[in-house]
Amino acid sequence: MIAFKSIKLRNWKNFGNVTATLSDRIFVIGANASGKSNFLDSFRFLKDVATDGLQKAVKARGGIEKIRNLNARNPSYVEISVILQELNDGKTTDWQYILQFNYAGGSQGKRDTNISLEKIIKDGEIIKERRYNDSGEDYLSKQFTLLEQPAINGSFRPIYEGFRNISYVNIIPQLIRESDSFIPSNAAEDFYGRNLLETISATPERTRNSRLNVINKVLKMAVPQFSNLSFIPDEKGRPHLQVKYNHFRPQGAYQREDQFSDGTLRLFGIIWAILDGEGLMLLEEPELYLHSEIVKQLPMFIANAQKLKNGGKRQVIISSHSYDLLNTDTIALDEIILLKQGKEDTTIEAADELESVNVKIQAGYTPADAVIPQVAPEGIRDGQLSLFEFN
Incomplete structure (x- = not known):
C-alpha cells in the first residue's frame, strides 16, 4: 500500500508555487474557478505519465502552453513533486518523486517537452537524478521519464505502481x-x-x-x-x-x-x-445530484467505506465548494485544504493553520461555518455582488 503525503506544484496551471499536506481523506475546498479540478488533474497527470508517457500526457492537456501558469517568470519550468509513504509487511518506506519539464524545440503547437530535472529519493537518499544538461543525455532521451520505462524503474517500482493506481471518479x-x-x-x-x-x-x-x-x-x-x-x-x-x-x-x-x-x-x-x-481516488464534487441532508452524511459514508479496505484505508481526495458537505462534526480541520484566488495565481492554505478557523471551531461552529467564508468570492457576503444587478 502506498499513500501520498504531500504534493508541491510550481507553475502548474493556476498554481504558482504551492505545497499541500495530504492525509487518508482530504477535502479540497474552493470557490468556482479556484483550481479544484486543476489540483486533481496534477495527480491524473502523474498517472498519465506512468501509463502513457510524458509527451502524451502533456499533449493531452493542450501542450505546455495550456499547462504552464500564465504568470510564470523565472524559473519557467513546470514542476510536480510528491512525497509518498509505502507500507509493506509492517515496514515503512518514504519516497519522493520530483519532475520538472519545459519546452523543447519546435514551432508553436508542435513543441515537444524536455525534462529539466527528474529526481527519485528513497528514505532520504537520492537513488536517481538527471538534469537537462547532463552529459550522455541527447535530444530524444530528455523527452522520456525514467518512470515510464519498466526496464529502468525496477528500483523505484512502488512509485510507478502508486501513480498507475490513481483513479478519478465523477459519476454521471x-x-x-x-x-x-x-x-x-x-x-x-x-x-x-x-x-x-x-x-x-x-x-x-x-x-x-x-x-x-x-x-x-x-x-x-x-x-x-x-x-x-x-x-x-x-x-x-x-x-x-x-x-x-x-x-x-x-x-x-x-x-x-x-x-x-x-x-x-x-x-x-x-x-x-x-x-x-x-490507490489514491480523486472524487470531484460528490454533492452533485444529492439532497442536502444526504450530502451532510457523505463524509461519514466515505470514511466507513474506507475502513472496509483490506490492509488499510483507501486514500481519497474530494473537491467541493459545498456548505452542506462540511456541515458536520465528522471532518477534522487537518483534512481540509483551502484554495484561494489571488491576482496572479491560486494559493493553498491548511485549514488547521488558520487562527480564524480554529477560533470558530473552538466556539462550536462546524467546519462549514468556519471554512466556507474563507473561500467565498470577495465582496459577495458584504452585498457588493448581486445576481440582479445587470447594469
Missing part, C-alpha cells in the same frame, strides 16, 4: 441508466460510471455480494425504504441493479437502476468505486 447517473445499450468496453478507465454495470458483472460473485451488502446498508441510511439490493440479469442476460422499496404496499415494490433517483445512483457509484480498487 444518466450514463449508468443506459443499461439497455450494455456493451462491454475496451476503455482503460471509466471516469463517469458508463460501464459500472459491466464492472460489477465482472467482479467475482462473492466479492460482489459482499460489496452490495455494504452499499445496501449505507444506502438504507440515506433512503430508509431501500432494501434487498441485488445484481440480476434480465431475460436477455444483461446485468441490472435491483432494489426493493418498502412503502404503503404490504410487499413493497422492486425497481431497477433506470428507476433509481440521480442521487441514489451517484451515491452507489461513489461507494462502489471506493471499495473497488487500490
